[in-house]
Amino acid sequence: MTLQQEAARRPRGVQHISTGRRVKDRFVQGLVYLAFAMAVVPLVSVLWLVISNGLARFDLEFMTHSMRGIGARDAGGGAYHAIIGTVEQVLLASAISVPIGLLTAIYLVEYGNGGRLSRAISFFVDVMTGVPSVVAGLFILAFWILFLGMPYSGWAGAMALSILMMPTVVRSTEEMLRLVPADLREASYALGVPKWRTIMKIVLPTAFTGIVTGVMLAVARVAGETAPILLTVFFTDSINNDPFSGPQMGLPLYVFDQAARPNDTAIDRAWTGALTLILIVMLLNLVARLIAWWRAPAKGR
């Protein structure tokens, strides 16, 4: 067979890929599949362990009672105080971070024009996503509790959580606002509507579902944070409905606290707390993704 014939045949068949190259290709494919499997194994393992261990105490008492008056070795007791605390802290954190995050995103998309300030803000929003949660807690501890002399409270925890929420809210909102077609804005300007009314009445409603998704994902993230509330909310075994005075509890903190106690009854409670927490977080996550998938802003309205 001459060289020319060989060259002419080559494009037609795959059989001319040498064995070595084919084996290497298959080998890498195997590695890539293996990597994916290795990433999924821990997820399945964590979920399985939490569900199987958590179901033991997943009962009405757990949902309706606090740890008040429960002795070190006693069974029973629950996480009602922790659930109340987490719900209140997360709601307050959203109340702080959503307006600031939303307005910052509006500034970046509508008013920034790539100027120096907007580039600085954009950069530091990215950097802020990397602020360790424990540092956010330490900051509120240093500023609110040590410097201003305020007591430990759910509100302090909410402030720490809001620092972690803000960058996520800004980023997701910004992305959604950029997806709103320029035609819509221009049509509104052409009717003589001022810019800020255009943003309020045209841009934000168009991007609304996307923004809700982003906020819910941010909420799901901070609902599981332990370190910031450990440093700012402190512990309590009793129900405290007032987030503005006195120590509260949070569900992640409850898990941490119970897991560190040496008795089986406490470990059982930790697992059930973990199950409750994972249900809340996963549910928020799932609903957020469903909203995003159901009404992608690009095709919606």
Add this chain to the structure above:
Amino acid sequence: MTTDTKIRDGGPAMRRSASRRTSGEGLFKFLATAAGVVLLAIMAAIAVFLIAEAIPALQANKGGFFTDLVWEPNSSQVFGIGALAFGTVLSSGIALVIATPIAVGVALFISHYAPRRLAGPLGYLIDLLAAVPSVIYGLWGLAFLVPLLREPSRWLNEHFGWFPLFAGEGAIGGKTMLAGGIVLAIMILPIIAAISREVFLQVPRMNEEAALALGATRWEMIRMAVLPFGRPGVISAAMLGLGRAMGETIAVALIFPATFDISVQILTPHGNSIAANIANGFGEATPIGRGALIASGLVLFVITLLVNMAARMIINRRKEYARAGA
């Protein structure tokens, strides 16, 4: 709501006095700008207040903050960050070494190997790993991973004990750096995988098709077109993961045995980290102790800030990666 209907009825907004329109506009613009400035101010305030609250403790320190290994701010008022910083670097290094190759594999799987229709849901599955709260990873590590690692650790120690990392005598296994490192690896895997995936998806289609047209196999195409293009993205993704690992608190607070020494033996119960020490030591800290913890938090803040800023600069330098800043 009355003003809304007026506008819709036929644009009386135009007839409104110019001053009123600009005042509403000005106020709104001011609010938006102010929100952005507040964000910058928070970042600055974090540094300022951590420094302010750390200074009294640092002045009361009877040892060297950067040189001492002991951490006794509550009793003898001698504390140094040496052992903690070492543990932080070692544990996140282990996590990075384990997580990066797997994350790159996962990203390639989703971007180039998985069937198109499955790629989305499978990517979501990996994102779910990031949704699991860190305290639950801690619990899982303590109850499942630590016992699981006992036998492999003994085996490694027996056969590769000459290697410093796997050296050590006596108690092998248990609450070790290895267990903590693996848990950290699982926690940072999703972020590295997500950013790498975005970067791999942005490889110019032309480059890939050119490689395939030259007769390259899929792996050769990836090696020639995808990996060179994605390298800076993967590097910065790994750095973001490193920042995450160093700041991770609760999971490692449950797993690390909280010793204060420098030891590279990852199979024996040694180790601690700055973040874990804050979580474990906060409960019984005196005012000096709290200041010392804040000082250590400041060090952590500065290190993660530098790592994150470097990573972001790498991402931002290439415009094509603009979308990958998740």
